[in-house]
Amino acid sequence: RKEVEQDPGPFNVPEGATVAFNCTYSNSASQSFFWYRQDCRKEPKLLMSVYSSGNEDGRFTAQLNRASQYISLLIRDSKLSDSATYLCVVLDGSARQLTFGSGTQLTVLP
Amino acid sequence: ETGVTQSPTHLIKTRGQQVTLRCSSQSGHNTVSWYQQALGQGPQFIFQYYREEENGRGNFPPRFSGLQFPNYSSELNVNALELDDSALYLCASSQDRQHEQYFGPGTRLTVT
Numbered sequence: 001r002k003e004v005e006q007d008p009g010p011f012n013v014p015e016g017a018t019v020a021f022n023c024t025y026s027n028s029a030s031q032s033f034f035w036y037r038q039d040c041r042k043e044p045k046l047l048m049s050v051y052s053s054g055n056e057d058g059r060f061t062a063q064l065n066r067a068s069q070y071i072s073l074l075i076r077d078s079k080l081s082d083s084a085t086y087l088c089v090v091l092d093g094s095a096r097q098l099t100f101g102s103g104t105q106l107t108v109l110p
Numbered sequence: 111e112t113g114v115t116q117s118p119t120h121l122i123k124t125r126g127q128q129v130t131l132r133c134s135s136q137s138g139h140n141t142v143s144w145y146q147q148a149l150g151q152g153p154q155f156i157f158q159y160y161r162e163e164e165n166g167r168g169n170f171p172p173r174f175s176g177l178q179f180p181n182y183s184s185e186l187n188v189n190a191l192e193l194d195d196s197a198l199y200l201c202a203s204s205q206d207r208q209h210e211q212y213f214g215p216g217t218r219l220t221v222t
Contacts, residue, residue, distance in 0.1 A: 004152075034210065043200055043213040044153065045112075087152055096166030098143070098202070098211055100152030 001026055006088050006101035014109050017078050021104045023071040023088030030099075032091040033064055035073050037084045038103065044087055047073075078108045112136055114203050114214035122220045123191050131186045131217045135203030141165070142184040143211060144176060147198040159184055160206075188219075196221045 006023045013019050025033075033050040048055065050062040050071055061074040071088055085103040092099065113136035123129050135142050141160045145153035155168035159178035173189040182203075188195060198218050202211035 041198075043215050046210050046212060049210060094166060096143075096158050097155040097168060098145075098153075099155065100145075102150070102152045 002101075003027060003099045004088055004090050004101040006086075006104050008102055008104060010105040010107060012107045012109060013078055015078055015080060017108075018074065018076045019078060019106065020075075021073045021086055021088070021106075023073075023101055025069050025071070025088075025090045025099075027090065027092060027099075028066075028069060029093035030069075030090045031093050033071050034089040034091070034098075035060075035062060035071075036087040036089050036100075038087055039084050044089075044100075047086070075106075078106075080108050080110060082106060083108045112203075112212035112214065114201065114212055116199075116201055116214040116217050118217060119215070120218045120220075122222060124222055125191055125193060127191050128187065128189045129191060129219065131188075131199050131201075131219070132183065133186070133201035133203075133214055134183045135201075136212055139203035139205050139212075140182050141204045141206060142178055142182065143202045143204070144184070144186045145200040145202065146170075146195075147200060147216075149197075153200055156186065191221045193221050195219065 035047040036044040038044045059076045063072045088101040115134045143158040144156040147153040157167040178184045198216045202213045204211045
């Protein structure tokens with residue numbers, strides 16, 4: 001079983017749609033959780049950290065369920081510029097290693 | 111821009127050769143982590159340097175080694191290159207080990 005699992009997609013959605021990505025992690029000692037965004041042939045960029053209480057940044061909402069070891073990302077009112085690969089990322093208990101999922105590819109269509 | 115820089119941008123090497131990749135961390139950051147990203151996969155952790163010492167290592171053989179300098183910049187060295195070493199090599203810097211990591215643009219290594 002992979003340490004961080006994501007649905008690889010691809011997700012193809014029209015502009016203005018709401019899309020949700022899910023992720024599960026296997027290490028219950030994981031300390032921190034993030035969503036990164038990666039454009040084609042570019043480096044990953046931090047989109048948002050994920051907190052136990054859930055957090056929102058504009059059109060983006062992240063949720064964490066530690067009991068179920070589950071993380072989600074919701075994007076509302078999708079824009080063409082949201083097209084990218086979204087990486088679910090977990091920081092291990094020793095705070096050294098980021099473990100990445102394989103990413104979910106999103107294409108927002110005009 | 112994150113302020114993390116890497117050099118070179120692209121590199122082509124032959125099997126068996128050695129390579130050194132460089133990373134300058136963001137100002138104020140004292141921790142550098144290195145990752146390998148194969149095509150279609152998420153980045154895989156190689157190792158982390160904190161205050162000039164190796165602070166954790168992923169599942170990579172000893173021919174992958176590194177250094178961190180007093181100014182917190184870092185090098186990744188790979189000896190005896192293999193075809194499977196072809197990948198995007200990313201470094202990420204953070205303030206101490208507990209904080210979010212910010213990535214540089216990466217070095218794309220091709221081994222022929």
